[in-house]
Amino acid sequence: MQRRDFLKTAGIGALAAGIAAPALAAAPAMKWRMASSFPKSLDTIYGAAEVLAKRVAELTDGRFEIRVFAGGELVPAFGVLDAVQQNTVECGHTASYYYYGKNKALALESTWPFGLNTRQMTAWLYEGGGMALLRELFAEYNLVHFPGGSTGAQMGGWFRKEIKSLADLQGLKIRIPGFGAEIFSRLGAVPQSLPGGEIYPALERGAIDAAEWTVPYDDEKLGFQKVAKYYYAPGWWETGTHLVFYVNKAQWEALPPPYQAAFTVAAQEAHLLMLAAYDAKNPPALQRLLQNGAELRRFPDDVLLKAYDVAQQIYAEESAQNPTFKALYESMRTFQQRSDVWWNVAESPMANFMQAVRRRK
Numbered sequence: 001m002q003r004r005d006f007l008k009t010a011g012i013g014a015l016a017a018g019i020a021a022p023a024l025a026a027a028p029a030m031k032w033r034m035a036s037s038f039p040k041s042l043d044t045i046y047g048a049a050e051v052l053a054k055r056v057a058e059l060t061d062g063r064f065e066i067r068v069f070a071g072g073e074l075v076p077a078f079g080v081l082d083a084v085q086q087n088t089v090e091c092g093h094t095a096s097y098y099y100y101g102k103n104k105a106l107a108l109e110s111t112w113p114f115g116l117n118t119r120q121m122t123a124w125l126y127e128g129g130g131m132a133l134l135r136e137l138f139a140e141y142n143l144v145h146f147p148g149g150s151t152g153a154q155m156g157g158w159f160r161k162e163i164k165s166l167a168d169l170q171g172l173k174i175r176i177p178g179f180g181a182e183i184f185s186r187l188g189a190v191p192q193s194l195p196g197g198e199i200y201p202a203l204e205r206g207a208i209d210a211a212e213w214t215v216p217y218d219d220e221k222l223g224f225q226k227v228a229k230y231y232y233a234p235g236w237w238e239t240g241t242h243l244v245f246y247v248n249k250a251q252w253e254a255l256p257p258p259y260q261a262a263f264t265v266a267a268q269e270a271h272l273l274m275l276a277a278y279d280a281k282n283p284p285a286l287q288r289l290l291q292n293g294a295e296l297r298r299f300p301d302d303v304l305l306k307a308y309d310v311a312q313q314i315y316a317e318e319s320a321q322n323p324t325f326k327a328l329y330e331s332m333r334t335f336q337q338r339s340d341v342w343w344n345v346a347e348s349p350m351a352n353f354m355q356a357v358r359r360r361k
Contacts, residue, residue, distance in 0.1 A: 003340060015218040027256040032066045032090040034245075037077045037098065039197050040070045042218050044277045048243060048270040049093040050243040055266035056259075063257045066091065070124060077195035084246040085142045092246045093148055097178035102141075104318050105325040107178045108332060109134055109145070111241040113311040116336050118150045120343075124335045133328055141172035144252045146267035148245040150272030152282075156232035156299055157212030158203065163232065167301050175211035177198050179314065181238030186310050187303070196222065203227040214241070216280055216285035225294040232297050236307060243274070 012048035013267050034053065040045040053066040069089075070123075080092035081099045097107035116124060124130040125147060133179075138145045157176070163169065170188040178339045181191035204227045211228070212235065213219050225231070245267050252260065290296060318328035 009361075018103070021047040024063070024279045026255075027060070027063060027258055030065070030255075030259065032064075032251070033074065034066050034068045035071075035074045035083050035089045035092045036068055037071045037080050037094040039072075039104075041221055041316050042196065043221075044216065044274060044281065045069060045149065045151070045218060045243065048274045048275075051270040051273055052093075052148075052245065052263070052266040055269055056262045059262035060259060061263060064262060068093070071195060071197070076308075077197075078193075080145070081141065083248060084248050087248050090229070090248055090251045094244060094246065095177075095241070096145075096244050099185045100178045100181075103137075103322070103324070104179070105322060105328055108325070108328045109137075109242065109244060111238045112151070112329075112332075113179050113183060113237040114308055115239050116332060116339075118152045118309045120336060121242055122147070122271075122337045123152070123339065124332055128335045129331060131334075132358055133331060136201040137324055137328070138246070139249065142249045144249055146245040146247070146264065147271045148243040148267060149271050150243065151214050151218075151238075151241045151278055152275055154214050154235035154238035154241055155212070155216065155219065156235045157210055158219070158228035159210040159230040159232060159297075160203070160206075160228045161209065162230055162282060163299065163303065164298065165300055167305055169303070172210060173208045175202065175208050178237070180212070181313065182239075182314060183237065183307050186314075187306060196215065196231075200224065200227065212238075214238075215282050216289055217278060220289055222283045225289050225292060229293055229295050230297050231289065231294045232299055234299070235307070236299070242271075245270075271360050 013316050034049055035050050036046055043111050049068040053068050056064050056066055074089060080094040081096075083089050084092040096109040097111065100107045111121070115121075121130075125134075134145055158175070161168070166187065169184065170186075170216070172189040173192060174184055174189050175192045175194045176184055177193055181193070184191050192202070194202060194208075194211075198215060199208075199211045199213060200222055203211055203224065211224065213222060213224070219225070219231075247263070255263070268321040315329055319329060
C-alpha cells in the first residue's frame with residue numbers, strides 16, 4: 001500500500017477538514033487499554049503513549065478513550081506483543097526488537113546495527129514502501145502497527161571498566177537486546193535481556209558489567225552514572241531507534257473509521273514529538289552527566305570494524321533462511337544506500353564542518 005492510499009484509507013484528510021463530524025457523532029463511546037513496555041519515570045518514551053491517548057480523546061470529543069498502563073502494571077514489559085496479539089489488551093506501546101526471539105524480522109522495525117538513521121527510517125516507512133511491507137509482517141501476528149516515536153541515534157551504554165580493545169569484551173556481561181546482543185555474543189561478551197527498571201540494580205550489585213539503554217536524558221533519569229562511569233558512543237546497534245504502537249487487528253477493523261483516523265493522526269503526532277523532545281533534552285542532559293562524573297569514551301576502531309563485519313555475516317545468514325527478513329532487509333538496505341549518497345553530499349559534510357569550526361573556538 002502506497003503512502004497516499006494509506007492516508008486516504010485512514011481518513012486523515014476527511015477528519016482534518018471536519019467532514020467526518022457526522023460519522024463521529026454517530027460512533028459509539030469506546031474505551032481501550034494500552035500496555036506500555038516502559039516505566040512512567042521515563043516521561044518522554046512512556047509519554048508518547050500518553051500523547052496519543054490525549055490526542056485521540058481530543059479528536060473524538062472524548063468518545064474514544066485510551067488508558068495507558070506502564071510496563072508491568074497489566075502485562076510484563078516484554079509481554080506487550082503477546083498481550084495485543086491475544087487481545088488481552090486492545091493496543092500497546094513497545095519496541096519490536098524486544099521480540100527478536102520470535103522472528104528476527106521484527107527487530108528491523110525498530111533498528112538494526114549500522115542501519116538507517118531516524119530520518120532515513122521515517123522516509124523509508126512513509127515514502128519507501130516500508131509501511132506496506134511491515135503491515136504484511138505484523139498481520140501474521142494479528143497486529144496492525146504504527147510508528148510510535150523515535151529516540152534518534154542512541155548512546156553505546158555504560159561500562160564499569162574501560163573498553164580499550166576487542167579483548168576487553170571477552171566475558172563481559174552486558175544488558176542489550178536484539179541484533180546487538182547477537183553481535184556482542186559473537187565478539188565474546190555475555191548479553192543479558194532486562195527491562196529498563198531492572199538495569200540499575202543489576203549494574204549496582206555487579207550482576208552485569210555494562211548496560212545500554214537509550215540516550216542521555218533517559219540514562220540520567222535511571223542514574224546509571226552512579227554505578228558505571230564510562231559512557232560509550234556511538235551506539236552502532238541503534239542508529240535511529242523507532243518505537244511502535246501495536247493494535248489488535250480485529251479490534252482495529254471493528255473501530256469506526258473516524259476513530260481509526262484519530263488514532264492514525266495521534267500516532268504520527270506522538271512519533272514526531274518524541275524525537276523533538278529527545279533532540280531538545282539530550283544536549284543539556286549529556287552536559288549534566290559529564291559534570292557529575294561520567295567519562296565519555298568512543299568505542300575502539302577494532303571493536304567497531306569487527307562488529308560491522310559480524311553484523312553483515314548475521315544478515316546474510318538470516319536472509320538465507322528467512323524470506324520475510326530478506327525482503328525487509330533488502331528493501332531497507334537499498335533505501336539506505338541511495339539515501340547515503342545524498343547525506344554524503346549535503347547533510348554529513350555540513351555537520352562535520354560545523355563541528356570542526358566549533359572545535360577551533
